[in-house]
Amino acid sequence: MNPMQIKIEEATKQGKMGLIPYLPAGFPNREQFWKELEELDAAGVSVIEIGMPFSDPVADGPVVEKAALKCLADGINLTWILDELKKRKGQFNAALLLMGYLNPVYQYGVDKFAADCEAAGVSGLIIADIPLEESGFLKKALTPHGVSLVPLVGLNTSKERMKLYAENASGFCYFVSVLGTTGQRESLPERIKEKLAEAKEVFDIPIALGFGIKHPDQLTQFEGLMDAAVFGSALITHIENGNSSAEFMEPWI
Amino acid sequence: MNPMQIKIEEATKQGKMGLIPYLPAGFPNREQFWKELEELDAAGVSVIEIGMPFSDPVADGPVVEKAALKCLADGINLTWILDELKKRKGQFNAALLLMGYLNPVYQYGVDKFAADCEAAGVSGLIIADIPLEESGFLKKALTPHGVSLVPLVGLNTSKERMKLYAENASGFCYFVSVLGTTGQRESLPERIKEKLAEAKEVFDIPIALGFGIKHPDQLTQFEGLMDAAVFGSALITHIENGNSSAEFMEPWI
Amino acid sequence: MKKGYFGDFGGQFIPELLMPPLIELEEAMETILPSEEFQTRFTNMLKENVGRPSTITYCPNISKDLGLDLWLKREDLNHSGAHKINNTLGQGLLAKMMGKDVLLAETGAGMHGVATAVAAAMLDMKAVIYMGATDIVRQAPNVGRMKLMGAEIVSVESGTKTLKDAINEALRRWLADQETTHYCFGTAAGPHPFPTLVREFQQIISKEARQQYMDRNDGDLPDVVVACVGGGSNAIGMFHHFIPDESVKLVGVEAAGTGEPGCDDSAPLDHGTEGILHGMKTQLLQTEEGQILPSHSIAPGLDYPGVGPEHAHLQATGRGDYVTINDAQAINAFKTLSQREGIIPALESSHAVAYAIEHKEELQGKSVLICLSGRGDKDLGILDQIL
Amino acid sequence: MKKGYFGDFGGQFIPELLMPPLIELEEAMETILPSEEFQTRFTNMLKENVGRPSTITYCPNISKDLGLDLWLKREDLNHSGAHKINNTLGQGLLAKMMGKDVLLAETGAGMHGVATAVAAAMLDMKAVIYMGATDIVRQAPNVGRMKLMGAEIVSVESGTKTLKDAINEALRRWLADQETTHYCFGTAAGPHPFPTLVREFQQIISKEARQQYMDRNDGDLPDVVVACVGGGSNAIGMFHHFIPDESVKLVGVEAAGTGEPGCDDSAPLDHGTEGILHGMKTQLLQTEEGQILPSHSIAPGLDYPGVGPEHAHLQATGRGDYVTINDAQAINAFKTLSQREGIIPALESSHAVAYAIEHKEELQGKSVLICLSGRGDKDLGILDQIL
Ligand SMILES: Cc1ncc(COP(=O)(O)O)c(C=O)c1O
């Protein structure tokens, strides 16, 4: 079983929600980044999602985009991320997940990328601009190395498509809470419930809800329909304001 | 015989050139205008050509246009010209000629205009924008009142057209020295001679040369081919510079 | 009827020294114009360079809004963006075949200037364009286009610095340069033979539009045909083939300017008087003493105190109805057509469109075919300043 | 070949959340597009609103100057001034029949934005246009036109503030508003089915041009067919029906920018590498690490680091030749066509014209048919600044 699933299920077995914080690699700067990761890990999160920078991040909202483009300008690249993770292999309790866009991975070389992920202790990958139809070649490269390609589904994903995604999916399923880009929102649409229930039914791996999440109170309404929460923009803003990740995690623990 | 022809022939009989100065009515101002006319008359000119102002004087060069538009702005109109001339009827030795464009005369009423010319002692009219083809109605109005419609011909007037103009022409024939508008020119085109000779042959009334004339020296080459000279822009510029008409006439006498 | 006259209007009121080139032109109209060579080349140019036939367009949204059927004859789709090119290519080709090297033109909105520059470039001739200093400022995009195509622009600083004065200066230039130069007059006005010559080149508008309308309406004719009237070339082109159709009402739209009492306008047919200007006897805005009054319209191409003599005649005989539209109404039409149909009309043409809007009550259920004489790209600057 | 692919290029590399509207669009392409209702309405719109067929024009003066036969396909004569309208009316009508209310678009030169605004106005829909802040400044006339037609303009301040970034933002907006909104993509690029859909609407260019050329040349075909390549829509439209004609050389012209070493350009086919951007696998200007490079061209519509996948394929198979023209050469062509033929081309199209000028030696005696994709009125401001 993929470590991400294991970690999330550890949480749910304890009656807690799996927690999946997102930070762009190298944010807010190279050293601080690893400190934030350690704090998050110490807070007991299930999966740490690390953003790989891309010049044209079409699925990102303004907060994530700005933070990630700053890291890109600072010279953060896939080599740095994978090398540094490799150095720290085994130091994190949480499972590690890389998130990004296809082109940098494609230029890196998907086979090399898959191998290097394994070597770095990365167990999952989210590629925002790969739908089902184009995912075959990537899955083929990742699977031998035990890296899961995490499916993203959302309010407009039909049950049929969910089923196709569910076939040999592993790790967890990322349920996107809104039709839109990442970013904090005050409230989440009611109709999520129905779709979440559908996803719960279709997938036999944990369901994580992401996009627009800033506080656990937003999620009480979805109890039983989701297993984990992903939060990015809220965490980034919090850090940008000079606060620590540990602090941010308090209401979640 | 039209007084204009009489006056020009008086000059030519004395071996001199007929002189036809042009001034816009009311130039440089209402009082001064009559003083200039008196000086010109005293200098022994044959015909005094008085410009009637028009807003759109297409045949005029910049000097005449500017002077005439100033007079127009000062309120000079046909009524003033004809009234003031009437008051002075008989005071001029020179014959009087009005020059202008059709529309003001048309609005004044051509029959009334012809009658008022006679009453004012005017013996000729130049309308710059009436060619042969359109001149019938005007001639018909003028003839009973002894006012001649002076034909204008030029370098591009065919002998045939000259002949048509010559039919029952009276006063004098105005030969336009250039293809262009009024205004002083340093020299006159050589080929005038040939055309002037043609006009001399066709017309049995005096030929006056006009447009671009500023000094008698320009004309020695045309001796025998012309009977009178018309000058406007040069005279206007001279007056604008604060000099008197009498002074201007000196080289001509 | 006297040669060169439309009823009481028209004629050839110009200096004798301009008669030879006018006579030369009249002769060319009799010899060159009907020749097979001219006709073939001209027809090809209209098709292959101008893009004729220009289409007619039904306006579904405005028609619904107003309760009538609105059709547009799309002269704005012509190369260079207005009906003017029909005339400049015609005159340009004629001039070329007459052996002239230079096309001289006046321009108000700049569309005729641009169209003349196009004709000159295409025919490998030189273009000299007279344009009022005021118009140079308010129609800057067209000045840029003319210069780019190699035309010489002469800024006219005299008088009102608009179209009327540009014509004065161009006539003066023609007088001087008549041997090498053809005066490519921009509208169906001026001395004979221009009103006839320009109509000859613009009648293609109604020739096409009449057939196109019938093709799309089971052989029916429109109830009303509308065009704006500056000098009157697009209007006479739009009216010509409809004149014999008695059921078709012909409406010419003059510019009322601001419409404020005491302000200048451009509506000589509405409240002008008979007089003589620019070589023709016609209706003019003038004082009782025959001095020409300054004109005004927000549409530079309509900003003219005179009008082509055939329109004066059509009005006198009652065949044409002439109405006025003011600046604000034209701007409203400009915006309405842009927003509702995606067509940005020239401010000139907007006057014609405004007729349908302002008269919608009496036009209920009728079909109205409007000459969209040009496109409005050139006018965005004027609008920017106002809106 | 895999669905949505042209050889190795194409595909659908977009977020899952955009798949439903893409699938909906694919379905509409299979059901609505071939329907008689769609085809009739679309054909009518092309004729009656756009003014199609657009003519082909022979350029006598430049042909003589260069020693070849230069022909232009006149997409600049289309309503709104470029080929873009063929596509926006097609997509607009499709979207309308799919029940959408809003047309969303990115724009570089503003021509696609204007054409989308036209389609929206005509079809009584709303237009929302994303445009880079840099392009908003350099193509101000088009911004004015869009606003006038009631389009909402969103200024894009991210990245290079040009076309690429406008696409990013528009994709984000689409993601959010997919239920009511159709993303009216402006070029033959992006995720499947856009490259095919846009080609479908632009192939009319070569369908007409091929026949028109043959009609005027005793059934002969041109030796060379040329088009500029930004995203590639006018080029694919111009090439499509010539692809089977083996004797006809197809030349796509990319923008070399200033041409100075170390400066940005817009020529991914010339020296880009395979990668993924904006939903497609294609040739891209990118770093070795897969970060997209900023692009530059004096022609805003060519200023894009990617290219439509079918062009990458035509290049890979050798059927298409892709060359570059720099800013100075394009400006020279812009001026040459204006002055010698009276046609002011868009700066984009000027790149295609420049090909004939710069390659005149090898083209001696050949006939060259160029797609004049748009008119240059919008570009006078750019030129003013430079000249
Ligand atoms: C687009 C357009 N329409 C109309 C006119 C008015 O001229 P006319 O009355 O000769 O058609 C002009 C003149 O410049 C124009 O540019």
Ligand SMILES: Cc1ncc(COP(=O)(O)O)c(C=O)c1O
């Ligand atoms: C006139 C013109 N030509 C060409 C282009 C380039 O686009 P494409 O390569 O899709 O034809 C543009 C884009 O805006 C344009 O406006």
